[in-house]
Amino acid sequence: MASRDPLTLLETHGLRATRPRVLVANMLFGDKENRHVTAEWVADRLEEAGERVALATVYNTLHHFADVGLLRQIHAGDRGVIIFDTNTEPHHHFFDEKTKMLTDIPADAVQVENLPEPPKGAKTVGWELIIRVR
Amino acid sequence: MASRDPLTLLETHGLRATRPRVLVANMLFGDKENRHVTAEWVADRLEEAGERVALATVYNTLHHFADVGLLRQIHAGDRGVIIFDTNTEPHHHFFDEKTKMLTDIPADAVQVENLPEPPKGAKTVGWELIIRVR
DNA sequence: TCAATAATTTGGAAAATTTCCAAACAAAAA
DNA sequence: TTTTTGTTTGGAAATTTTCCAAATTATTGA
Numbered sequence: 001m002a003s004r005d006p007l008t009l010l011e012t013h014g015l016r017a018t019r020p021r022v023l024v025a026n027m028l029f030g031d032k033e034n035r036h037v038t039a040e041w042v043a044d045r046l047e048e049a050g051e052r053v054a055l056a057t058v059y060n061t062l063h064h065f066a067d068v069g070l071l072r073q074i075h076a077g078d079r080g081v082i083i084f085d086t087n088t089e090p091h092h093h094f095f096d097e098k099t100k101m102l103t104d105i106p107a108d109a110v111q112v113e114n115l116p117e118p119p120k121g122a123k124t125v126g127w128e129l130i131i132r133v134r
Numbered sequence: 135m136a137s138r139d140p141l142t143l144l145e146t147h148g149l150r151a152t153r154p155r156v157l158v159a160n161m162l163f164g165d166k167e168n169r170h171v172t173a174e175w176v177a178d179r180l181e182e183a184g185e186r187v188a189l190a191t192v193y194n195t196l197h198h199f200a201d202v203g204l205l206r207q208i209h210a211g212d213r214g215v216i217i218f219d220t221n222t223e224p225h226h227h228f229f230d231e232k233t234k235m236l237t238d239i240p241a242d243a244v245q246v247e248n249l250p251e252p253p254k255g256a257k258t259v260g261w262e263l264i265i266r267v268r
Numbered sequence: 269t270c271a272a273t274a275a276t277t278t279g280g281a282a283a284a285t286t287t288c289c290a291a292a293c294a295a296a297a298a
Numbered sequence: 299t300t301t302t303t304g305t306t307t308g309g310a311a312a313t314t315t316t317c318c319a320a321a322t323t324a325t326t327g328a
Contacts, residue, residue, distance in 0.1 A: 016275070016276075018275090018276065018277080019277090020276085020277070021276095053277085053278095054277065054278045054279060055278095055279090056277075056278065056279075056280095057276080057277055057278070060276075060277080080285075080286070
């Protein structure tokens with residue numbers, strides 16, 4: 001994996017190292033933990049740290065990170081909330097329908113054969129399994 | 135598959151055959167088409183048909199249908215919109231990241247081996263593959 | 269270094285979607 | 299019937315996200 005040094009990450013992904021981005025990058029990539037985060041969670045952490053960053057900027061930042069592949073937007077979980085995953089490697093999720101929590105499943109825990117071809121005109125950019133549990 | 139007769143469906147799923155439910159059941163199960171619908175889509179169709187049903191009732195109805203297994207809430211697609219799938223059989227989806235559209239993939243088109251065990255205390259209620267395309 | 273240019277941030281308003289609520293209504297049971 | 303239970307209604311409220319125009323910050327290149 002590439003370095004997790006926040007400044008380097010921004011640099012190598014063509015993002016200006018502005019204050020909000022550095023703060024968020026530090027929070028998300030400063031250690032090796034993978035996280036499932038929402039804009040609200042990030043904003044709350046910043047607030048706790050006494051850092052003043054507009055909520056709109058948090059959204060901008062997370063979307064920018066996702067655009068350049070630093071984060072992945074998860075298509076699972078509670079409707080109405082965008083969840084970003086710091087783990088952009090292929091992997092899967094348990095989704096607990098009661099708690100609305102996501103848990104990672106390593107990619108190699110499952111074998112999938114015959115991944116269907118995408119409709120023509122489209123190409124596959126990724127795939128994942130969502131296992132719903134209660 | 136069980137009969138798709140709307141009244142019978144309501145009956146066998148323990149739902150009172152009220153006016154809004156019959157209207158929605160007709161719209162969704164009156165033919166053999168599978169559909170991915172939102173509350174807004176249903177409300178619009180009702181409106182077009184000159185049927186007066188409160189939006190809150192459309193939501194209630196769709197949630198009730200999902201609760202009894204007549205519909206499945208899809209965990210994919212555009213954030214912020216609840217999509218209900220009339221196809222409650224196991225199957226998968228292509229998700230087009232550009233258009234936000236979902237396309238069905240029949241369950242037997244893919245072989246998945248070693249479905250991981252759920253975390254203890256939980257049990258698997260379903261699973262699906264989401265293939266993201268562009 | 270300094271201006272010019274381009275990108276980003278801000279805060280607040282607006283949009284979009286869903287849920288909540290209490291009153292009215294309809295269906296089922298007694 | 300009457301009672302009880304479940305459902306619908308419309309509007310307000312809640313939640314989450316996006317939009318916007320102005321201010322700020324970073325970068326470029328004289």
